Amino acid sequence: xxxxxxxxxxxxxxxxxxxxxxxxxxxxxxxxxxxxxxxxxxxxxxxxxxxxxxxxxxxxxxxxxxxxxxxxxxxxxxxxxxxxxxxxxxxxxxxxxxxxxxxxxxxxxxxxxxxxxxxxxxxxxxxxxxxxxxxxxxxxxxxxxxxxxxxxxxxxxxxxxxxxxxxxxxxxxxxxxxxxxxxxxxxxxxxxxxxxxxxxxxxxxxxxxxxxxxxxxxxxxxxxxxxxxxxxxxxxxxxxxxxxxxxxxxxxxxxxxxxxxxxxxxxxxxxxxxxxxxxxxxxxxxxxxxxxxxxxxxxxxxxxxxxxxxxxxxxxxxxxxxxxxxxxxxxxxxxxxxxxxxxxxxxxxxxxxxxxxxxxxxxxxxxxxxxxxxxxxxxxxxxxxxxxxxxxxxxxxxxxxxxxxxxxxxxxxxxxxxxxxxxxxxx
Numbered sequence: 001x002x003x004x005x006x007x008x009x010x011x012x013x014x015x016x017x018x019x020x021x022x023x024x025x026x027x028x029x030x031x032x033x034x035x036x037x038x039x040x041x042x043x044x045x046x047x048x049x050x051x052x053x054x055x056x057x058x059x060x061x062x063x064x065x066x067x068x069x070x071x072x073x074x075x076x077x078x079x080x081x082x083x084x085x086x087x088x089x090x091x092x093x094x095x096x097x098x099x100x101x102x103x104x105x106x107x108x109x110x111x112x113x114x115x116x117x118x119x120x121x122x123x124x125x126x127x128x129x130x131x132x133x134x135x136x137x138x139x140x141x142x143x144x145x146x147x148x149x150x151x152x153x154x155x156x157x158x159x160x161x162x163x164x165x166x167x168x169x170x171x172x173x174x175x176x177x178x179x180x181x182x183x184x185x186x187x188x189x190x191x192x193x194x195x196x197x198x199x200x201x202x203x204x205x206x207x208x209x210x211x212x213x214x215x216x217x218x219x220x221x222x223x224x225x226x227x228x229x230x231x232x233x234x235x236x237x238x239x240x241x242x243x244x245x246x247x248x249x250x251x252x253x254x255x256x257x258x259x260x261x262x263x264x265x266x267x268x269x270x271x272x273x274x275x276x277x278x279x280x281x282x283x284x285x286x287x288x289x290x291x292x293x294x295x296x297x298x299x300x301x302x303x304x305x306x307x308x309x310x311x312x313x314x315x316x317x318x319x320x321x322x323x324x325x326x327x328x329x330x331x332x333x334x335x336x337x338x339x340x341x342x343x344x345x346x347x348x349x350x351x352x353x354x355x356x357x358x359x360x361x362x363x364x365x366x367x368x369x370x371x372x373x374x375x376x377x378x379x380x381x382x383x384x385x386x387x388x389x390x391x392x393x394x395x396x397x398x399x400x401x402x403x404x405x406x407x408x409x410x411x412x413x414x415x416x417x418x419x420x421x422x423x424x425x426x427x
Contacts, residue, residue, distance in 0.1 A: 007154040009105075009146055010096035017150040018093050024146060025089030027139035032083035035062075035132045039077045042066035043389060044192045047206060062130035064247040065122060075186040078118075082136050084178050085111050089143055098152065099167035103174070105147045106166040112144040127320045128247055200395035203388070207396050210382040213370075215239065216272060216356035222301075222308045224253075225260045225269040235404035236267040236397050239378040241274040241357060244298060244315050245291040245322055246374045252387035253316045259390070263397055271312065273298050273353045274374055280350060283357040284372050293323065295350075296341060300328065302350055303337025311335050 010018050042063055065071060071078060085107060092104045115137050122129050156162040216239065219231060227234045238256070242249045260267055275281055278288025280295035301311045314331065321327040332338045340346055360370025363385060370376075370383065377384045380400055388396075 007150055008101065008152045009150040010093050010101050011098065011152070017146060018096070021143065021146050022090055022093040024139050024143035025086045025093065028086030028089065028136055028143065029083050030086075031132055031135035031139060032079040032086060035065075035079035035130070035136065036077045036083065038062050038132060039066050039071060039079060040189075040192060043071075044195075045388065045392070047202070060131055061128045061247045062132050063251065064126045064128040065130040065133055067247075067251045068126055070118075070121065072189075074182075075189045076182045077185065077189070079136075080182060080185050081178075082111075082140075084181060086139070088174065099170055101152045103166040103170045105151045105153075106164050107174075108140075108144050108147045109163050111140055115140045125320055126247075127323065200391055203392045204395050204399045207379075207382060207384075207399070210384075212381045213360060213378060213383050215378070215381060217359060218352055218356055220270045220272045220353045221305060222271045222273070222312075222353075223269060224271050224309055224312045225256070225267055226309075227265050227268055231268050231270060234266055234268040235401045236263055237380050238267065238269040239272050240269055241272045241371050241374055241376040241378075243275045243277075243291055243294050243374040244301065245294045246276070247319075248387050249375045250316055250319050252375045252377075253312075255387070255390045255393055257313075259393055259397060262394070263401065266401055267397070271308075272356060273302065273350055274357055274371060274376070275354070276374060280347070281354050283354060283369055284367060286367060287372075297322065297328065298350055299341040299343075299346065300332045300335075300337045302346060303332070303340025303343070304335045307335055311337075 009021055012018075043066060073081075088104055088107065092100045118133070119129075119137055122133065153162050153165065219239070223231075224240075225238075231237055240252070240256075242252075256269060260269070274283075275294030275298045276284065276287045276290040277292055277294035278285065280298065281288070297315065301308060301315060304311065311331070315322065318327065318331075329338075332340070357371030358369045360383070362368055362372075363370045363383075364372060366372075373385060375387050377387075379396060
């Protein structure tokens, strides 16, 4: 076995760099565990009161990551791989060895490249950054720097040999351990998915236990889904207080997009504008600076009532471009709403819609009124703060349809969930 060339991160006894390496690994584990926990809580909430909503920042938002297409790999939350990497770093400081350090150094380089890729994807594609993920990024970069400055083979001139000299035996062991852990994570993930049927029943019960609230005094004329001319004639009546810069509102719109097809002809969705921007929203002054620019986007969407549903869908389909002035200008020009923000009548209409949020009793001691975050839904006169996953919303919608069609007041006592329709197998 090669002897270390001078400098080393873990082989010179109980040194400060070795302690810092342990801290870096422990930080990676902690951030990853918190990320995994958030992934499951966001995608599989156990109660109707655990929905996700925009309450911190449109940019610093972990829900965008939890709901994204790269949040998992074959059913394994991405945080698992970060947790495993952190564990290897910790073990490398507790049980130091030349082969172990060289292998961890190589993996740290790979991890660093992955972190940079994920960071760029989050900022450029999702237009947001998860604080929990950011914690992992920082500890990973710190770990990489430690290997850069103090790592074994530091004096080796060949950069490939300096960084890529892992032990094949250790890589095989690590791969097998990671595969076993990933399998366990997949099994747990599948169990959480399977539990959604039982959770759906509880969600429906919790929904019917919610106190009824009145509809807003002024119902928005802007509907994203319209099945009947009169709002109350549809079995499913959704009043959605939304903000076009809210990542959680994007997730809700994606669920409703699927559900409106399944419940075609039975659902109305009224968009009750509620941009968390002090330029047009005086209901929640505490969040006046949460989503700057949301009022402008609202005026663009409201400027052409006849084509509102199209504008609504196009905004959500291009969510990553929402802050680009050029894209906004092109959107406004496409639908003829360039001057919507300067139309006094339109501004007054939007203000009237937003103002209905002050009609509800406060749901938090921190805010004066019940509507204080987005999304907030009023489904058949019952308020749900935050979004819910497809299965939960589908369970509620199905119950509402059966209630309307069956008419039995106590039908919920014997109501059970049925499996979602499966796509036919490809021939």
